Amino acid sequence: MPGVDAADEFETIERLFRPLAHPEWARGLIDDVAALPSRPGYDLILTKDAMVEGVHFLPDDPLDTVARKLLRVNLSDLAAKGAEPFGYLLACFWPVESGWLEREAFAAGLAEDQAKFGVHLLGGDTVVTPGPASFSLTALGWAPKGRTVARSGAQPGDLIVVTGMIGEGFLGLKAARGEVGLEDERVAALIAHYRTPEPRTDFALAVREHAAAALDVSDGLIADMGHMARASGVGIVIDLEKLPLSRAATAWLETRVDPPAALTDLATGGDDYEIVMAVPPGVFDSLKREADARHLRLTVLGEATGGDGVTVRYGGEIIPVTRTGWRHG
Amino acid sequence: MPGVDAADEFETIERLFRPLAHPEWARGLIDDVAALPSRPGYDLILTKDAMVEGVHFLPDDPLDTVARKLLRVNLSDLAAKGAEPFGYLLACFWPVESGWLEREAFAAGLAEDQAKFGVHLLGGDTVVTPGPASFSLTALGWAPKGRTVARSGAQPGDLIVVTGMIGEGFLGLKAARGEVGLEDERVAALIAHYRTPEPRTDFALAVREHAAAALDVSDGLIADMGHMARASGVGIVIDLEKLPLSRAATAWLETRVDPPAALTDLATGGDDYEIVMAVPPGVFDSLKREADARHLRLTVLGEATGGDGVTVRYGGEIIPVTRTGWRHG
Numbered sequence: 001m002p003g004v005d006a007a008d009e010f011e012t013i014e015r016l017f018r019p020l021a022h023p024e025w026a027r028g029l030i031d032d033v034a035a036l037p038s039r040p041g042y043d044l045i046l047t048k049d050a051m052v053e054g055v056h057f058l059p060d061d062p063l064d065t066v067a068r069k070l071l072r073v074n075l076s077d078l079a080a081k082g083a084e085p086f087g088y089l090l091a092c093f094w095p096v097e098s099g100w101l102e103r104e105a106f107a108a109g110l111a112e113d114q115a116k117f118g119v120h121l122l123g124g125d126t127v128v129t130p131g132p133a134s135f136s137l138t139a140l141g142w143a144p145k146g147r148t149v150a151r152s153g154a155q156p157g158d159l160i161v162v163t164g165m166i167g168e169g170f171l172g173l174k175a176a177r178g179e180v181g182l183e184d185e186r187v188a189a190l191i192a193h194y195r196t197p198e199p200r201t202d203f204a205l206a207v208r209e210h211a212a213a214a215l216d217v218s219d220g221l222i223a224d225m226g227h228m229a230r231a232s233g234v235g236i237v238i239d240l241e242k243l244p245l246s247r248a249a250t251a252w253l254e255t256r257v258d259p260p261a262a263l264t265d266l267a268t269g270g271d272d273y274e275i276v277m278a279v280p281p282g283v284f285d286s287l288k289r290e291a292d293a294r295h296l297r298l299t300v301l302g303e304a305t306g307g308d309g310v311t312v313r314y315g316g317e318i319i320p321v322t323r324t325g326w327r328h329g
Numbered sequence: 330m331p332g333v334d335a336a337d338e339f340e341t342i343e344r345l346f347r348p349l350a351h352p353e354w355a356r357g358l359i360d361d362v363a364a365l366p367s368r369p370g371y372d373l374i375l376t377k378d379a380m381v382e383g384v385h386f387l388p389d390d391p392l393d394t395v396a397r398k399l400l401r402v403n404l405s406d407l408a409a410k411g412a413e414p415f416g417y418l419l420a421c422f423w424p425v426e427s428g429w430l431e432r433e434a435f436a437a438g439l440a441e442d443q444a445k446f447g448v449h450l451l452g453g454d455t456v457v458t459p460g461p462a463s464f465s466l467t468a469l470g471w472a473p474k475g476r477t478v479a480r481s482g483a484q485p486g487d488l489i490v491v492t493g494m495i496g497e498g499f500l501g502l503k504a505a506r507g508e509v510g511l512e513d514e515r516v517a518a519l520i521a522h523y524r525t526p527e528p529r530t531d532f533a534l535a536v537r538e539h540a541a542a543a544l545d546v547s548d549g550l551i552a553d554m555g556h557m558a559r560a561s562g563v564g565i566v567i568d569l570e571k572l573p574l575s576r577a578a579t580a581w582l583e584t585r586v587d588p589p590a591a592l593t594d595l596a597t598g599g600d601d602y603e604i605v606m607a608v609p610p611g612v613f614d615s616l617k618r619e620a621d622a623r624h625l626r627l628t629v630l631g632e633a634t635g636g637d638g639v640t641v642r643y644g645g646e647i648i649p650v651t652r653t654g655w656r657h658g
Contacts (some may be wrong), residue, residue: 030408030560032653033542034475044365044373050420050454077361091379091465125379131460136420138377138467201493215361231359
């Protein structure tokens with residue numbers, strides 16, 4: 001049914017998206033396709049995530065941060081696989097009632113993060129929907145041939161290591177909903193993390209060089225470790241008290257009456273966009289040096305074992321995890 | 330906000346989409362990314378189209394045909410650029426109230442057309458939306474390095490040639506809405522074309538070898554010729570009475586009191602997914618032989634000229650085209 005929204009969509013592409021286009025491969029966004037040259041010796045890595053207003057972001061999240069988050073959650077997937085990003089394709093579903101302000105904000109957010117992460121728009125589609133604002137992004141990156149890091153590959157004895165901090169996604173959403181009673185500054189930091197998580201793009205090479213298995217923490221730390229355990233055919237044991245927490249999360253934890261339950265919330269909430277890895281003990285020091293050089297926190301949570309599934313301990317005792325947000329375990 | 334729909338979405342991927350996955354490059358759909366080997370000597374061609382229930386398809390269109398149409402409109406873009414398809418990534422936005430029946434039908438449609446067109450699922454995302462069913466697909470193909478056919482490239486004197494028939498998209502939509510008073514058999518044929526247009530995948534190589542410029546007819550024949558004229562810096566003159574029509578379209582035309590207006594409807598309705606090309610006169614016979622070998626209709630509509638824009642004639646007289654569905658021209 002072309003033509004329904006043709007006018008606005010043509011102008012959206014011409015005025016807002018063409019400035020974001022890859023100078024060569026996007027063919028000016030006027031040729032229906034992008035054309036990428038072959039890069040011998042490298043695999044092309046692709047990932048695709050979708051976001052819906054009211055489901056994956058809040059109706060009052062600014063659209064520039066929605067655009068940045070959409071790009072970042074995809075870049076996070078690439079980083080966890082050891083791939084360097086270079087471009088993306090984008091589908092926008094604009095609500096009937098949305099106008100230029102929303103589109104301009106969205107494009108401005110993309111422009112900001114394109115520059116930050118060194119990627120360009122390659123193509124896509126923009127349509128109008130009677131439903132909520134929705135977006136889908138396909139991100140592309142390069143990895144040396146055969147060097148993409150998988151979820152499988154963890155061996156018993158490997159250390160389970162995570163970048164950055166865990167629970168910011170869970171607390172950030174609560175903060176954005178006004179459900180966290182902390183100082184304004186900490187609430188603002190949590191909301192900022194929720195809206196624009198930090199993909200570990202500059203750690204991708206280190207992950208590729210050192211990790212036996214890796215993925216990004218999107219479903220929730222425990223769920224994502226479950227994915228790794230299952231794909232690798234190992235068990236994973238972690239200690240909740242080792243969870244790396246921000247100052248805001250530490251302050252929040254102090255307000256809770258049941259610390260292991262609260263830590264479990266942080267470890268199951270998801271949306272952290274950190275990288276969890278299985279790392280052979282012999283290469284951990286080398287990985288740690290890479291992290292230190294980037295001022296990136298790196299935390300050993302536990303280890304891979306024989307058996308299967310994820311075992312969660314607190315104070316040395318195994319605790320049952322009932323809210324995993326995942327099916328398989 | 331992962332977890333909201335995690336259960337269904339995991340099972341959708343495992344049960345319905347994993348059987349569609351590329352045996353190697355999709356990494357079992359469990360690794361967040363696809364990894365494609367380099368193909369030296371070839372460019373990777375990407376295109377992305379989105380569809381929304383109530384906008385791009387009708388609420389009572391069967392979901393297996395929605396899936397097939399989504400794949401086909403993307404394959405049509407690749408064919409018009411001279412690229413051979415091999416894979417796709419998919420984002421599904423399922424309405425809250427949708428269940429397994431809808432998802433199974435959608436996957437069955439994909440399975441049918443994957444086999445028909447020789448493509449595989451590479452990855453994607455599946456989420457739940459409070460809005461209408463929506464889908465976005467990124468299709469991938471190969472073309473020999475530097476051989477992707479552009480909208481630009483038409484020269485004055487080139488013949489303007491189109492595959493298949495024009496107006497089936499326009500009449501097909503009318504037929505699906507019960508607005509075409511023809512014999513049942515013809516209405517059924519129109520609806521079938523509307524729901525599952527035929528991408529000219531098997532003509533891609535011929536397009537690449539012979540066309541100076543090409544694109545698929547999605548916005549509407551006149552609008553799409555306008556895109557070509559503008560990108561190429563030429564004018565295009567066509568004669569409406571040369572429009573290739575199906576028997577159903579011919580029967581419909583006979584019921585109209587104003588033939589040029591009716592032909593203009595067919596030439597502006599869009600959704601035809603034929604390929605319109607600028608072809609140097611010296612290679613037309615060779616292109617025609619390629620079409621004949623595939624039992625594919627090929628029609629000369631007019632020619633590229635000096636000047637700019639699209640000039641539409643009927644009975645040798647220039648007629649004003651007021652409903653073009655396009656901005657530029």
